[in-house]
Amino acid sequence: MYQLRPIGIVHSLFKRREDVPTRGPIQYEAIGEIEIFKEYEDGLKDIDGFSHIVVLWIFHQSKGYELLVEPLAYKGLRGVFATGHPDRPNPIGLTVVKLICRDKNVLRVKGIDMADRSPVVDIKPYVYSYVRKDIRLGWIETAERR
Amino acid sequence: MYQLRPIGIVHSLFKRREDVPTRGPIQYEAIGEIEIFKEYEDGLKDIDGFSHIVVLWIFHQSKGYELLVEPLAYKGLRGVFATGHPDRPNPIGLTVVKLICRDKNVLRVKGIDMADRSPVVDIKPYVYSYVRKDIRLGWIETAERR
DSSP: OEEEOOOEEEEOSOOSGGGSOOSSTHHHHOEEEEEEOGGGGGGGTTGGGBSEEEEEEEOTTOOOOOSEEOOSSBSSOEEGGGSOOSOSSSOEEEEEEEEEEEETTEEEEEOOOSOTTOEEEEEEEOOGGGOOOSOOBGGGGTOOBO | OEEEOOOEEEEOSOOSGGGSOOSSTHHHHOEEEEEEOGGGGGGGTTGGGBSEEEEEEEOTTOOOOOSEEOOSSBSSOEEGGGSOOSOSSSOEEEEEEEEEEEETTEEEEEOOOSOTTOEEEEEEEOOGGGOOOSOOBGGGGTOOBO
16 A cells, blocks of 8 residues: 655635536636645746646545446446546546646646645646547547436 | 555566666657556456556655655756656656557556556546647756756
8 A cells, every 4th residue: 555645735616526527628728726735845846847737636525436437427337447537446636737827836727627625646747758649539439428 | 645555567678767768769669568456357448449548656666755856867956746756755657658458457558667566556548638739848848968
């Protein structure tokens, strides 16, 4: 077992995970803040030069998991690792956001899809090895909207 | 604090983290396997249709962290969250790989940059919201190679 300690918290317009849009442009447009706790602020040095960052965070409202889940936006049961479902063996969320600006320990970002007060566990710069082209989306391409 | 339980393990040609190429095409070409433990195999249903997946894993050789670190490939001290350095407050690694094929609980993938036997904690499908264009890479664009 490995222990994760929160290094910050998300400030979002979406109060609960049910409020987060599951598809469409809104998810790329929502503006919010990633507050990194003061004790970790020095770790943000040099982050300002990156246009995008990756935020790893906790689905803190998650209670347990199933290996087959019904995605929030689509009909049908899918393997949990083929979805972004919040209830997963390790409830870690991954969001790529645009970095608008930094004010000391607070990052103002665009593309928030977390619920308010989600704990943040890591920030990484978005780098070329995360960019892929010609992607195929499996079941999502043919699934029926819920 | 949150607990992470390993759901699988990486099989890689790179025995230690020092053996992993820090830059260049090799990091996109290395083939390896992500073995998901049998008890989680059902969670892989439907994964086959995705061209790429995101692997979250643990830098298991990491011992503690500093907020300012010298990147493995470049000179100079940087904020740890502006780098992919293994020694970070929560030593989670993030790798995007191409999914070649699946054999039951084993995913054969291209783009391995983990050390052998790194614990895997999550698999996610690589989706459009992870694709960004017009990215800026901050200090990396001007830094001197070590």
